[in-house]
Amino acid sequence: MYESVAAEAFSRELLAWYRRGNRDLPWRRSKNPYYIWISEIMLQQTRVDTVIPYFNRFIERFPTVRDLAEAPEEDVLKLWEGLGYYSRARNLQAAAKEIAEKHGGEIPADKAAVSGLKGVGPYTSGAILSIAFNLPEPAVDGNVMRVLSRYFCLEEDIAKPAARVGIEGLARELIPEGAAGDFNQALMELGALVCTPRSPHCLTCPVMEHCAARLSGRQEELPIKTKAKKPKPQHRLAVLIEDANGRVLARQRPEQGLLARLWELPHIEAPLEAWSNDDVAPGWLATTFALEGMNVRTTGFLGDAEHVFSHLHWFVRIWGADRVSFDRAIRDDMAGAAAGLLGEEAVRESAASYERDEQSASEAGELPAGYRWIDREDFERLAWPNLFRKILSEHFSREGDYDQTF
DNA sequence: AAGCCGGGGAC
DNA sequence: GTCCCAGGCTT
Numbered sequence: 001m002y003e004s005v006a007a008e009a010f011s012r013e014l015l016a017w018y019r020r021g022n023r024d025l026p027w028r029r030s031k032n033p034y035y036i037w038i039s040e041i042m043l044q045q046t047r048v049d050t051v052i053p054y055f056n057r058f059i060e061r062f063p064t065v066r067d068l069a070e071a072p073e074e075d076v077l078k079l080w081e082g083l084g085y086y087s088r089a090r091n092l093q094a095a096a097k098e099i100a101e102k103h104g105g106e107i108p109a110d111k112a113a114v115s116g117l118k119g120v121g122p123y124t125s126g127a128i129l130s131i132a133f134n135l136p137e138p139a140v141d142g143n144v145m146r147v148l149s150r151y152f153c154l155e156e157d158i159a160k161p162a163a164r165v166g167i168e169g170l171a172r173e174l175i176p177e178g179a180a181g182d183f184n185q186a187l188m189e190l191g192a193l194v195c196t197p198r199s200p201h202c203l204t205c206p207v208m209e210h211c212a213a214r215l216s217g218r219q220e221e222l223p224i225k226t227k228a229k230k231p232k233p234q235h236r237l238a239v240l241i242e243d244a245n246g247r248v249l250a251r252q253r254p255e256q257g258l259l260a261r262l263w264e265l266p267h268i269e270a271p272l273e274a275w276s277n278d279d280v281a282p283g284w285l286a287t288t289f290a291l292e293g294m295n296v297r298t299t300g301f302l303g304d305a306e307h308v309f310s311h312l313h314w315f316v317r318i319w320g321a322d323r324v325s326f327d328r329a330i331r332d333d334m335a336g337a338a339a340g341l342l343g344e345e346a347v348r349e350s351a352a353s354y355e356r357d358e359q360s361a362s363e364a365g366e367l368p369a370g371y372r373w374i375d376r377e378d379f380e381r382l383a384w385p386n387l388f389r390k391i392l393s394e395h396f397s398r399e400g401d402y403d404q405t406f
Numbered sequence: 407a408a409g410c411c412g413g414g415g416a417c
Numbered sequence: 418g419t420c421c422c423a424g425g426c427t428t
Contacts, residue, residue, distance in 0.1 A: 044423070044425070050414065083412075084411080085424085122424085124423085124424075124425080141422090197420070385412080
């Protein structure tokens, strides 16, 4: 058990500090559980300033749980475009449907029911229950782990899942009677504004008096957190293909995994040697797309783009291309050629062979599944990862050439 | 326990 | 460049 004087002072002073004044945020203007829920999902691993415009657009378009439950998935994804972690959008709508069916369209004030909603974990569950319903549940996020690690000089590695469980127990004990919502928000407010990751503002902190880290001069050392691994580099070749009407060939990503269901330019992974060699890359592109039965020929280098994810670092080289057709015969031929794809020579050879046969390919042809020609209106309606949104925004606005870095 | 899953702001 | 953010899901 922790020293009760320090613990009681912490809860009392922090709550008073929060109630003297706090940030005016859109989701704080009511206790509408639907607003609280949407905001908490959006705030997962996402800063307040980023979320605000997304939140306002979202509740304007989907004012209630039922509006969200009945919306086309495409619309939900478009409003989520740029926020990241797109499974949140799918889970949100799945949960909305469950709430509409099982709970009459109202967020249940029940721990088991809320915790069972898709996309709602321990943190979000506690946040909804405490903020919307003032139930005495802890809501431990990164802010709270940092603040309590410092105040109580906890030396557990907060990068480990076990640390959150322990801090949750502590946070539960600290909740003042009847003030769970304000107290939990006060903890996060302190972490965001005062007890910041670097250079904490101890001199203006409402709980500095009994803060164990400050008293021992260790506020810059805590919390202890092991470093994350660096994103793995991945080299990708993309093609920008325009048809006679100025439409661009795009495709939709699979339902699961990275950037699920978002739209993108066709692209493939390539070894660094093929990616960076302008003599090899065109053959690699032609050969790989031929495996899908798609006939493309590069016309020239357009530009480079880069995109960093949590665990991946994409280096995307964009090539212009033309002569698109689709033919199952090509795909079947190339499947055989692919068996010999073990080196650059093989790539050149099969691509050249493919070029010779290309005249016999059917010109009309359907496109492979998921592929579409998109015009400017399509571009604006569909959801894209930032990387491709920038490239296509440039393309459709026709400013300059592509010989640049996006 | 570790990996997967975005994007951006602050330093 | 680094860190990390009102985390959750899957294996």
